[in-house]
Structures are given as structure tokens and as C-alpha cells.
Amino acid sequence: MARVTPGTRNNFTQCLAGGQSRPRHAWQTGAIAMQNAGQYGRIPDSVKGGSALRRGVTRRPPAAERFGFPRMNLRSRETSLLMAEVLDVAESREVTMPTAYGFARYGGTDVQEVLDLDRPTPGAGELLVAVRAAGVNPMDWKIREGYLAAGVPLARPVALGREVAGVVEEVGQDVDGFSVHDEVLGTVAPGSGGFAEYALVTASAAAKKPPQVSFTDAAALPIAAGTAYDAIGQLELREGESLLINGIGGGVGVAAAQLARDLGVFVLGTGSEEKRELTEALGATLVPYGDGVADRVREIMPNGVDAILDLVGGDALRSVADLVSDRSRLLTTTDPDAAADVGGGGVERDGRGAVLAEIVALVADGKLDPHVSDVVPLDRAAEALASVETGHARGKVVISVP
Numbered sequence: 001m002a003r004v005t006p007g008t009r010n011n012f013t014q015c016l017a018g019g020q021s022r023p024r025h026a027w028q029t030g031a032i033a034m035q036n037a038g039q040y041g042r043i044p045d046s047v048k049g050g051s052a053l054r055r056g057v058t059r060r061p062p063a064a065e066r067f068g069f070p071r072m073n074l075r076s077r078e079t080s081l082l083m084a085e086v087l088d089v090a091e092s093r094e095v096t097m098p099t100a101y102g103f104a105r106y107g108g109t110d111v112q113e114v115l116d117l118d119r120p121t122p123g124a125g126e127l128l129v130a131v132r133a134a135g136v137n138p139m140d141w142k143i144r145e146g147y148l149a150a151g152v153p154l155a156r157p158v159a160l161g162r163e164v165a166g167v168v169e170e171v172g173q174d175v176d177g178f179s180v181h182d183e184v185l186g187t188v189a190p191g192s193g194g195f196a197e198y199a200l201v202t203a204s205a206a207a208k209k210p211p212q213v214s215f216t217d218a219a220a221l222p223i224a225a226g227t228a229y230d231a232i233g234q235l236e237l238r239e240g241e242s243l244l245i246n247g248i249g250g251g252v253g254v255a256a257a258q259l260a261r262d263l264g265v266f267v268l269g270t271g272s273e274e275k276r277e278l279t280e281a282l283g284a285t286l287v288p289y290g291d292g293v294a295d296r297v298r299e300i301m302p303n304g305v306d307a308i309l310d311l312v313g314g315d316a317l318r319s320v321a322d323l324v325s326d327r328s329r330l331l332t333t334t335d336p337d338a339a340a341d342v343g344g345g346g347v348e349r350d351g352r353g354a355v356l357a358e359i360v361a362l363v364a365d366g367k368l369d370p371h372v373s374d375v376v377p378l379d380r381a382a383e384a385l386a387s388v389e390t391g392h393a394r395g396k397v398v399i400s401v402p
């Protein structure tokens, strides 16, 4: 049976630069990880052995299903029975479960599991947040797969999820501007995770939540809307210009469309037909993707577009690149390699709490809607992540934490 050794330190990347759907070159996993080297940090010394016990189980005991186990490999009948017993004991003692949902080794969905994590202690520059909601992002499954593992080995179980909203329970040293009971949103600290009752949040990447913004909407902002905000700024869009968003229907796309539209930019977006209604509600024009996508854009914009924000990468990026003549105005969040091939570049993340405060203020003012399409409780975290891992999410998926 695998054992968990508490107290060891582990570098684990915080922001994990997004990355394309699947890294196409070995250097990308390492390079992305190294890009984030300054953001590595500590995993809380807080893991109990219970989760390691569960990893040995194979069949789905009924209770395990309720706690979101996606798939397990039977190692022994004894282990299975023990697992069922542990869960039954937990239930009979009215233990609140799960405390977190994450993984302890890299791999597919079968490595995801319920974790019993103690309440962590905030380090310098960190906030301990009682999580009310956590955003789900493609980056979560990319982290689980280990695509960003080079240089950041996983040494202990860690919760999934990189963005949360909740209530501050403790304030670490060297933190200004936050107090216990503040309602906040932010990116989780290195080594922490958001699909959990408690998360450590990097204070410099956090903002106070205005009361009129729900925890659900707030949790959807730090990564997707934050990336959209940075991208729209870096594209230096001006009123009257046109922007093509490649992959408009997901978390980044819906936010970018609204931000560009409000600058007076004409926004087109590639997406499937299922995204037409959403796209039009954003004030944008849907262009179905697939063969001939560039021709379909030219039917609307004969001279091409002024800028492209790519959220898909690979051939989908290459197939629209010729639509923009100034390639410095082609930016990607996901495939810097393909963007560089066609003369474009990558979106640079800011990530400061001050920027997040501007973004959440837009939501409070009714100028930005993260379009949360699904709110899923923590005990169904596997479903929430699966719906994003398909690559066809609609707006944002958020996990609610009771």
C-alpha cells in the first residue's frame, strides 16, 4: 500500500502557463515549468494517510462513487473491503468528506481521488481561505497529467484547481491589505489546490470580492478572465478594429469577447454550432471552425482581421493565421510554438491582485459576465473536470464547496 510521507517539501508550479491541449514537444513541459520557477513553493505539511489507502482500491464501493471516484483498479479484495470499511466508518462518524479532490501521482483520470487534507497553515505572503467556490480550467488536467512536471516533481497528494473564491480564515506573515473574514478571490499558492475546503492563496495574486459578486462568479475570474484581460491589453485593440477569437466558446473566449466588444471592437469567434447562441449573446459573430474556416471569415471580413487571439493552437491556429497581416497582433494562450511558426507570440500573464481587482470590479459593474454554465458540488468534482477535459466547455465550470 502506498504511504504518504508528510513534511517533505515539493516544488509545484503555481500558474502553469496554460500550455496547449497536449504538449507537442518535450521542451514545452520543461520550459513552461521553468518559466514559472519563480512561483514555485511549498506544499502544506498537511496530508493524512487516508488518501493513500484509497489509492489501493479498485472496485467502486458505493460510498466511493458518492465521493467522486472516477475509476479504480482492484488490487485485492482485502483492500477493497478495507476501503469500504473506511468510508463507512467515516460516514458513521459524520466526518465531512471530501476535504479535497486531487491526485498523488501523475496520470489520467484514474489517478484522481478524494483526499483528506488537514487545514494548511499560511506561509509568508499567503492567505488561508475557506473555499466557497473553485474555478475549473484546462490547466487542471494538464497538471494532473504531469505535462508541467519537469523540474517540479510531485512528492505528495495535492488538490486540483488553481483559482478560488472564499473567506479569509488566517493571514500569513508579510501580508498587507487583507484581514480575517475578508471575502476574496485569487490564484492558489504553489503546492495548494482549490478543489478543497481550504486553500492557500497567494496574497499578491488576490483581490477582495465585492459583495454584489457571487462566490461562483468570483471563482471563475482569476485564470480565464485574467488571461483574457491580459491578452486584450497586449493586443492593443482600438475602437473600430476587428478581432478574431479562435475558440470563443470557453472560459477565456467569453471574457475576451466582452472586453474587446466594450472597446468598440468588432468581434468574430470560431466555435461549434453549439456555441452560436452564446457567441451572439456576447455581441460577437460565430464562424464555424473546420475546413474552410479562413474563407468563412473572409466572407465577413474580405481584408482579414486586425488581430487574432488564439485559444486552440496547432492546426486550428495555423489555419487562421493568414487572416492577420501584422503577426505581432496574433497571440496565443496555448501554443506558443505554433504561434512562433507563423510570426505570432504568446499572451503574457500579469497575475497581480491589483489587476484582478479591476476585473472583479467590471463584474460588479455588470460589464463582464464570466458565463458560468455549470456549478457542481465538490463531491462531484470528477464530473466538473471531465466536462472541461473534453475541450468543449461552454463558458466556465465552477465547483461549489459547502
Ligand SMILES: NC(=O)c1ccc[n+]([C@@H]2O[C@H](COP(=O)([O-])OP(=O)(O)OC[C@H]3O[C@@H](n4cnc5c(N)ncnc54)[C@H](OP(=O)(O)O)[C@@H]3O)[C@@H](O)[C@H]2O)c1
Pocket (backbone or CB within 6 Å): 015, 016, 017, 018, 019, 020, 021, 137, 138, 139, 223, 224, 227, 246, 247, 248, 249, 250, 251, 252, 253, 270, 271, 272, 273, 274, 275, 289, 290, 311, 312, 316, 333, 334, 347, 349, 388, 391, 392, 393, 394, 395, 396
Ligand atoms: N497561459 C495561460 O495562463 C492560460 C490561461 C488560461 C487558459 N489557457 C489555455 O487557453 C486555452 C483555452 O482556455 P479556456 O479556459 O478558454 O478553455 P475551455 O474553457 O476548455 O474552452 C475551450 C473552447 O475551445 C473550443 N474549441 C475546441 N476546439 C476548437 C477548434 N478547433 N476551433 C475553435 N474552437 C475550438 C471549444 O468549443 P466548441 O465546443 O465550440 O468546440 C471550447 O469552448 C486552453 O488550452 C488553456 O489551457 C492558458
